[in-house]
Amino acid sequence: DAGITQSPRYKITETGRQVTLMCHQTWSHSYMFWYRQDLGHGLRLIYYSAAADITDKGEVPDGYVVSRSKTENFPLTLESATRSQTSVYFCASSPGVGGTNTEAFFGQGTRLTVV
Amino acid sequence: AQSVTQLDSQVPVFEEAPVELRCNYSSSVSVYLFWYVQYPNQGLQLLLKYLSGSTLVKGINGFEAEFNKSQTSFHLRKPSVHISDTAEYFCAVSVSLSYNTDKLIFGTGTRLQVFP
Numbered sequence: 001d002a003g004i005t006q007s008p009r010y011k012i013t014e015t016g017r018q019v020t021l022m023c024h025q026t027w028s029h030s031y032m033f034w035y036r037q038d039l040g041h042g043l044r045l046i047y048y049s050a051a052a053d054i055t056d057k058g059e060v061p062d063g064y065v066v067s068r069s070k071t072e073n074f075p076l077t078l079e080s081a082t083r084s085q086t087s088v089y090f091c092a093s094s095p096g097v098g099g100t101n102t103e104a105f106f107g108q109g110t111r112l113t114v115v
Numbered sequence: 116a117q118s119v120t121q122l123d124s125q126v127p128v129f130e131e132a133p134v135e136l137r138c139n140y141s142s143s144v145s146v147y148l149f150w151y152v153q154y155p156n157q158g159l160q161l162l163l164k165y166l167s168g169s170t171l172v173k174g175i176n177g178f179e180a181e182f183n184k185s186q187t188s189f190h191l192r193k194p195s196v197h198i199s200d201t202a203e204y205f206c207a208v209s210v211s212l213s214y215n216t217d218k219l220i221f222g223t224g225t226r227l228q229v230f231p
């Protein structure tokens with residue numbers, strides 16, 4: 001199916017475990033983003049990527065790792081999950097050419113609970 | 116630094132009534148502004164965007180927004196809401212990043228609740 005898909009949709013994990021959230025897009029967009037959504041904070045950028053093998057930190061990167069070996073995939077890894085990382089995570093992609101085409105297309109989100 | 120303030124966390128309204136969701140931004144440079152809608156258990160969907168040109172922007176589902184540079188506002192309006200408009204609405208401003216792209220700075224969201 002065309003679009004941007006995230007998996008899993010729901011995940012419960014224990015404190016200290018490593019967990020990876022997957023994101024896949026079929027548009028060949030160069031730019032991809034990971035946001036977390038928390039009540040009272042809106043959405044905050046964790047990491048972004050401009051192309052395969054090019055990634056950079058956003059506002060709240062601590063405790064997260066990303067990689068982008070292929071244009072279509074942008075997995076987010078929590079190296080050692082903490083309760084403060086309980087959140088809804090959204091992946092997004094964008095053509096992003098020239099800085100004016102900043103319409104972002106969002107996945108349906110992954111609800112992560114750390115117990 | 117750019118930021119976005121959504122002045123109302125919740126807006127209750129009856130069906131077929133008009134609604135306005137308020138958004139103010141702070142920026143020292145030219146801005147691109149967006150409104151996104153989030154239906155329950157779904158991702159965000161773009162409603163409309165202002166990049167340049169006419170200050171009145173029309174979007175999907177009958178929504179429109181007006182860019183007011185002097186008041187640094189980008190309020191979202193709809194003349195007659197439906198039950199199906201019940202959702203969370205986010206205002207966002209773009210901020211330049213490295214690698215010739217932008218990120219979105221989001222407000223904290225406004226929950227629109229439409230009652231029959």
